[in-house]
Amino acid sequence: MAILLTWRALIFLILLAGGGQASDNTVMCKLVKENQSERKVLSLLEPLTNQNFTGVTTSGEEYYTYVFQVCGDADGIKEAGVVQKSKTGKQVLVGNYSLTQAIGGSGWVMLIYNGGEKYDGHCSGEHRSAIVMISCNRTTAAGEFSVVLENRDRGLDCFYLFKMDSSAVCPVISSKLSTGSILLIVGFSCLAVYLIGGFLYQRVVVGAKGVEQFPNYAFWSEIGNLTADGCDFVCRSRGSRDEPPTYRGIATEPLEEPEERDDHLLPM
Template sequence: MVKHLLIFLFAAFLVLVSTAEQKDCTFPRYKSNDKRKKGEDQIELLKGRRYQFEDKYYKYHVGICTDAMDPYPEDKKDVWTDAAVIQINKTNSEDAHVIGKITEADIIAGPDWVMLEYNNGEKYGTHCEGQDGNNENRRAKIMFICDHTVDDGEPYIIEEQNGKTESCYYLFGFDTQVVCKTTTPKVTVKSGLSVGSVLLIVFVCVAGVYLLAGLLYNRFVVHAKGIEQIPNLSFWRDFGNLQADGCDLVCRSGRSREPRTYKGIGDDQLGEDEPITSDEHLLPM
């Protein structure tokens, strides 16, 4: 019984020690905590999370203010101490590098973005050779970008800038609404058809059924041939004239011209402007 109690106390002690030694980002280049507090506050909900993703050639392990992997492989515990970002070749696991450390962090914050930088990674072997002949240490930059449509998000590789003599880096993107400070609501895109689209589809379907049914009826019941198979052909032939008549009736408001009457020779000498409507004057008295 005493033995089991001692084991339990020892296990509890280990848990407390591991909790007390939980690592976090340290910013040795900042003299004041106020300079980095804004950025840390914006990514507070993401701190302590680990992510794993890959591109065409490499796998990446990224920790947000925590170790990139837990636990580390036995043969890498000493080499990968405090590693925040680790790159592993997909075809050769021995080709692995620490890109940045959580004990060498920088942070910059804007209204809707945060840049977290891990420095002092392993040295480049053949890239980023300075004028002094020494290769630079790797570094990782994680750009947290406000996106109201993404709840938490996860990092992804954008590029590795290793074609310079200094300031080489790995750039990672991280789209998330966690760093959003604006009150812009989520943009929701409504799926489905509009009312106009539905009406157009219904019209096309009805017209198609009307035309097909009319053709079949005229061909097999009425035994029509050629163009006569079109349903209600006489109506469609007069359709343009009907439209013109309707337009003339509705749109033209002027008086129509009175028909001209025939006047014979010498009628102008009668001095009558009104047209002659009867021929009674021609009868003998």
């Protein structure tokens, strides 16, 4: 009875832990060309959603703050993935998450936001775009967001490059447990459930005290006695310890009979 209740409790906890449905905030990102592979890459960034990440850069007297958010409104601006703020407070849309590209590899994700505001006197007046390189780092959930460069000294395809580290993009480490190890873990788990559940049942329901609280105490004690008797029977000799009589072999040659003397029969 106690074991059955324990298993029911374990099943309930497992269902409770797995019953919640994970959020999917990355669906807010609209891909330039909808496809399953890029959606799969975006899903890796789910732990980083609903957070603003800030980086600062200076160049001479210029001072800019960049605000980044994964598939969310950066700095509160609608559909803004990356926003640039000058020291005067002016905001410039660098990348729009409604025009997203996502490229992933083993331990890294490149998130590209297109459709930013147009340049005034650079890059032929094209729209700005932001590239955020997110690399694997198992020691941090979300590392520092920093500016690498702004490539605007070319006629076309200018971009802002940012980087940050996160454990969210790290590849899953596959289990290296052998079959024997798994069986041992399962065996010890079942033994622990049996002992704990049986102990609680004997103590709470039956009201046993002392060693009687051990589950199936009579059965296990009888097995111990039978084992001891068997070992005693096999390993100890019950016969007499007197030295056996000496063995004498049978001679292979016939014994010579003693010569019969009849001298005493002659007359004196």
